[in-house]
Amino acid sequence: GAVVSQHPSWVICKSGTSVKIECRSLDFQATTMFWYRQFPKQSLMLMATSNEGSKATYEQGVEKDKFLINHASLTLSTLTVTSAHPEDSSFYICSAPSDSGDNEQFFGPGTRLTVL
Amino acid sequence: SQQGEEDPQALSIQEGENATMNCSYKTSINNLQWYRQNSGRGLVHLILIRSNEREKHSGRLRVTLDTSKKSSSLLITASRAADTASYFCATGTGGGNKLTFGTGTQLKVEL
Numbered sequence: 001g002a003v004v005s006q007h008p009s010w011v012i013c014k015s016g017t018s019v020k021i022e023c024r025s026l027d028f029q030a031t032t033m034f035w036y037r038q039f040p041k042q043s044l045m046l047m048a049t050s051n052e053g054s055k056a057t058y059e060q061g062v063e064k065d066k067f068l069i070n071h072a073s074l075t076l077s078t079l080t081v082t083s084a085h086p087e088d089s090s091f092y093i094c095s096a097p098s099d100s101g102d103n104e105q106f107f108g109p110g111t112r113l114t115v116l
Numbered sequence: 117s118q119q120g121e122e123d124p125q126a127l128s129i130q131e132g133e134n135a136t137m138n139c140s141y142k143t144s145i146n147n148l149q150w151y152r153q154n155s156g157r158g159l160v161h162l163i164l165i166r167s168n169e170r171e172k173h174s175g176r177l178r179v180t181l182d183t184s185k186k187s188s189s190l191l192i193t194a195s196r197a198a199d200t201a202s203y204f205c206a207t208g209t210g211g212g213n214k215l216t217f218g219t220g221t222q223l224k225v226e227l
């Protein structure tokens with residue numbers, strides 16, 4: 001199957017700093033990518049849909065100014081957590097849909113963010 | 117919330133036994149998918165069943181879908197320690213490729 005990578009795998013930062021997470025499709029192009037957030041022992045919650053060449057679509061309750069998304073190319077989407085606080089500590093996962101038409105998704109390995 | 121429910125939340129079995137997980141959802145769907153997540157890792161797609169299908173097999177996996185009850189089950193036969201992971205169902209509705217994930221089942225297979 002297709003491969004999606006994320007960088008970094010984990011990051012620890014101080015409260016108030018901004019953190020950028022990259023999501024790349026390695027062997028296919030993705031005009032759409034999805035960003036999820038997962039708290040320990042919980043399910044994935046969709047945060048936003050990243051669209052190449054246009055603005056991201058955010059889910060209800062997700063602050064667009066807090067979580068900046070940029071879909072710079074057909075293989076790269078970035079999520080920037082601005083002015084991070086301890087409550088932003090979570091596991092962030094991106095995915096890209098296959099082109100099968102069945103919305104099967106290929107997931108990145110995730111990024112563990114810890115805000116001190 | 118449109119999130120589906122899965123049960124059990126956690127399941128512990130012995131190697132060689134079968135594991136069954138159930139998923140219920142709330143809206144009409146185009147398909148239902150099952151994913152596996154090893155601890156602290158991303159998700160791996162296991163199997164997809166379309167809304168007009170009732171049963172599907174893939175290796176040791178068997179998935180059923182009952183659209184009248186808005187429910188699905190995942191059966192893993194002859195489980196192995198390596199099957200230890202969290203399992204999530206996810207439903208796709210309409211266009212846009214969005215998925216809605218269930219609450220997940222944590223499976224532990226002991227030697």
